[in-house]
Amino acid sequence: MSLILENIDRLVGGETYINDVSLELQPGSFNALLGRTLSGKTSLMRLMAGLDAPTRGRVWMNGEDVTGRSVRKRNVSMVYQQFINYPNLSVYDNIASPLRLARVKRREIDRRVREIAEMLHIAPFLDRLPLELSGGQQQRTAMGRALVKDADIILFDEPLVNLDYKLREEFRDELRAVFAERNCIAVYATTEPAEALALGGNSAVLHEGRLVQYGRTEEVYHRPRTILSAEMFSEPPINIIDGCVSGTEVTFDSGWHFPLDDDLRALPAGEYRFGVRASHISLTPQAGDDIEMRMSVDLAEISGSETFLHVHNERVHLTVHLAGVHEFCVDAPVTLYVPTHKVYVFDREGAVVHIPSHLGGI
Amino acid sequence: MGESEMTDSTSNSPAADARRRRQARPVTRQWRKRALMATYIVFVLLPVYWLLNMSFQSNTEILGGLTLWPEDFTLEHYAKIFTDANWYMGYVNSITYVAMNMAISIVVALPAAYAFSRYQFIGDKHLFFWLLTNLMAPPAVFLLPYFQLYYTVGLFDTHVAVALAHCLFNIPLAVWILEGFMSGVPKEIDETAFIDGYSFPRFFVRIFVPMISSGIGVTLFFLFMFSWVELLLASTLTATNAQPIASVMTQTKGASGIDWGTLAAAGALTILPGIVVVYFVRNHIAKGFALGRT
Numbered sequence: 200m201s202l203i204l205e206n207i208d209r210l211v212g213g214e215t216y217i218n219d220v221s222l223e224l225q226p227g228s229f230n231a232l233l234g235r236t237l238s239g240k241t242s243l244m245r246l247m248a249g250l251d252a253p254t255r256g257r258v259w260m261n262g263e264d265v266t267g268r269s270v271r272k273r274n275v276s277m278v279y280q281q282f283i284n285y286p287n288l289s290v291y292d293n294i295a296s297p298l299r300l301a302r303v304k305r306r307e308i309d310r311r312v313r314e315i316a317e318m319l320h321i322a323p324f325l326d327r328l329p330l331e332l333s334g335g336q337q338q339r340t341a342m343g344r345a346l347v348k349d350a351d352i353i354l355f356d357e358p359l360v361n362l363d364y365k366l367r368e369e370f371r372d373e374l375r376a377v378f379a380e381r382n383c384i385a386v387y388a389t390t391e392p393a394e395a396l397a398l399g400g401n402s403a404v405l406h407e408g409r410l411v412q413y414g415r416t417e418e419v420y421h422r423p424r425t426i427l428s429a430e431m432f433s434e435p436p437i438n439i440i441d442g443c444v445s446g447t448e449v450t451f452d453s454g455w456h457f458p459l460d461d462d463l464r465a466l467p468a469g470e471y472r473f474g475v476r477a478s479h480i481s482l483t484p485q486a487g488d489d490i491e492m493r494m495s496v497d498l499a500e501i502s503g504s505e506t507f508l509h510v511h512n513e514r515v516h517l518t519v520h521l522a523g524v525h526e527f528c529v530d531a532p533v534t535l536y537v538p539t540h541k542v543y544v545f546d547r548e549g550a551v552v553h554i555p556s557h558l559g560g561i
Numbered sequence: 562m563g564e565s566e567m568t569d570s571t572s573n574s575p576a577a578d579a580r581r582r583r584q585a586r587p588v589t590r591q592w593r594k595r596a597l598m599a600t601y602i603v604f605v606l607l608p609v610y611w612l613l614n615m616s617f618q619s620n621t622e623i624l625g626g627l628t629l630w631p632e633d634f635t636l637e638h639y640a641k642i643f644t645d646a647n648w649y650m651g652y653v654n655s656i657t658y659v660a661m662n663m664a665i666s667i668v669v670a671l672p673a674a675y676a677f678s679r680y681q682f683i684g685d686k687h688l689f690f691w692l693l694t695n696l697m698a699p700p701a702v703f704l705l706p707y708f709q710l711y712y713t714v715g716l717f718d719t720h721v722a723v724a725l726a727h728c729l730f731n732i733p734l735a736v737w738i739l740e741g742f743m744s745g746v747p748k749e750i751d752e753t754a755f756i757d758g759y760s761f762p763r764f765f766v767r768i769f770v771p772m773i774s775s776g777i778g779v780t781l782f783f784l785f786m787f788s789w790v791e792l793l794l795a796s797t798l799t800a801t802n803a804q805p806i807a808s809v810m811t812q813t814k815g816a817s818g819i820d821w822g823t824l825a826a827a828g829a830l831t832i833l834p835g836i837v838v839v840y841f842v843r844n845h846i847a848k849g850f851a852l853g854r855t
Contacts, residue, residue: 287771300758
């Protein structure tokens with residue numbers, strides 16, 4: 200059960216929703232579609248499902264061209280961001296409906312519905328109507344309906360967005376377990392890099408209707424091919440500082456000079472953009488090659504046991520992700536240390552030219 | 562209301578005094594509101610009461626002088642209506658063509674409203690507007706063409722004739738109301754159904770129609786109402802076989818003059834079906850007036 204998208208374009212009323220996307224999804228794989236809102240995640244999923252037809256390009260399923268085939272004749276299922284259930288059918292009938300339509304035997308339907316309900320913890324509510332359930336239970340019902348049939352492709356369009364934090368964690372763990380024993384292609388759209396990382400599998404990064412990068416999730420995270428990919432796949436977004444390399448020295452806009460790390464010596468002279476992950480910057484020196492930066496504090500956001508510190512100087516704004524709770528006064532001076540051996544370097548066009556050597560280099 | 566006043570007046574602290582003064586104003590305002598409402602209701606219901614009053618009086622009492630309630634209570638007018646075929650067939654005719662019209666309108670309007678709410682096609686907005694313009698023209702405009710056409714094709718003086726004629730304003734109305742209700746149903750439900758493997762007709766009947774059932778109820782109410790009260794088309798397109806009750810009522814001048822009492826009884830009975838229908842849709846009617854757009 201492989202799914203291949205071949206140079207897919209989708210235009211609606213002169214607007215480009217999907218721009219030349221080619222993607223090959225392997226059977227049994229779990230794929231996260233990562234992108235901001237309006238990046239084309241939903242459009243791409245609708246094309247995969249067959250709810251929309253591509254303007255150009257072909258869709259192949261198991262080696263068969265299914266480009267114009269209606270969604271009814273494809274074996275897919277989909278879970279939406281909103282909780283979509285049939286309000287006039289009980290939870291049981293909701294989950295059973297795809298099987299009934301496929302003319303599965305009654306006893307078999309009953310067995311599978313109960314099995315799924317057990318797995319999703321909605322077994323006690325089978326006789327209720329969906330609207331009598333909580334949001335999480337409604338979404339579980341929708342998932343049950345999607346999972347009960349042996350679909351070739353299961354699409355999740357930000358299914359956890361409308362759920363609270365605790366439920367989302369629970370759901371994610373369950374999802375991983377569900378898919379571990381299936382041989383279908385799962386596609387999961389999300390705006391959050393952390394969610395994609397937690398789910399594992401593969402990730403496709405989308406930006407403005409284009410596919411930026413596709414690969415194993417850790418690979419995409421650690422080895423972004425472009426600045427866009429790096430920005431999308433980190434939360435808070437990776438810090439970008441423009442600088443100029445000449446000989447053995449790097450000069451940042453604001454006129455600071457720093458000697459180049461051994462790794463970076465190989466860079467030819469010229470202008471570059473340096474990327475530093477927020478979590479790599481620290482308040483204390485970590486190694487001898489740290490760049491020392493004097494900044495002043497804009498804002499410190501405390502989120503759980505972490506602190507997001509926003510700082511600036513004359514030229515740059517940085518976001519620092521610190522473990523633990525730290526308190527800062529606004530405009531207080533702060534000295535930060537940036538480890539040069541963890542820095543990504545991109546050229547002016549945004550393509551990566553240097554990846555930290557502990558991550559395998561370029 | 563009175564209870565809170567009582568408890569307040571028992572305490573004599575200045576604070577309670579001030580509180581009472583503050584509360585006193587809303588209480589009088591409440592009473593003023595109620596008095597206004599009562600007056601309004603009295604005025605609105607007065608003609609209805611008068612109609613009922615007359616229907617239980619004998620003709621001599623009606624013509625005699627002002628009596629506020631029937632002193633000579635009689636059911637003879639009602640008895641006459643229920644025994645005289647001329648009278649009760651008027652009701653049967655009216656109900657027949659109204660029911661036919663409701664059935665035709667809803668069957669046609671459901672798919673039409675679905676198309677308007679779900680699909681974009683060239684000129685969809687113009688078509689929708691054109692449909693609505695049919696509501697703006699007085700039915701009298703279409704009287705002559707209908708009459709001529711029905712007479713030629715042999716539909717004159719049949720129930721179908723009136724039912725079809727009333728579609729002129731009832732179908733646009735039904736499409737309008739239903740479209741609002743349908744647009745309130747997320748499109749994803751349709752898509753989920755198709756992903757699950759529902760065929761369109763099956764989805765429409767099993768999933769979609771139950772979801773907008775209150776909308777359909779409200780629509781049926783409006784269809785009933787407009788078809789029930791329409792007189793001009795109904796009386797012109799019929800002669801004897803399909804004559805509506807309202808038209809029968811206009812022809813009650815007998816040799817002894819107008820039969821006031823029977824006329825009043827017929828009027829009272831004409832109001833009745835409307836009340837019954839309103840009772841069934843009373844909880845949805847406000848949403849219906851908002852055309853489903855909450």
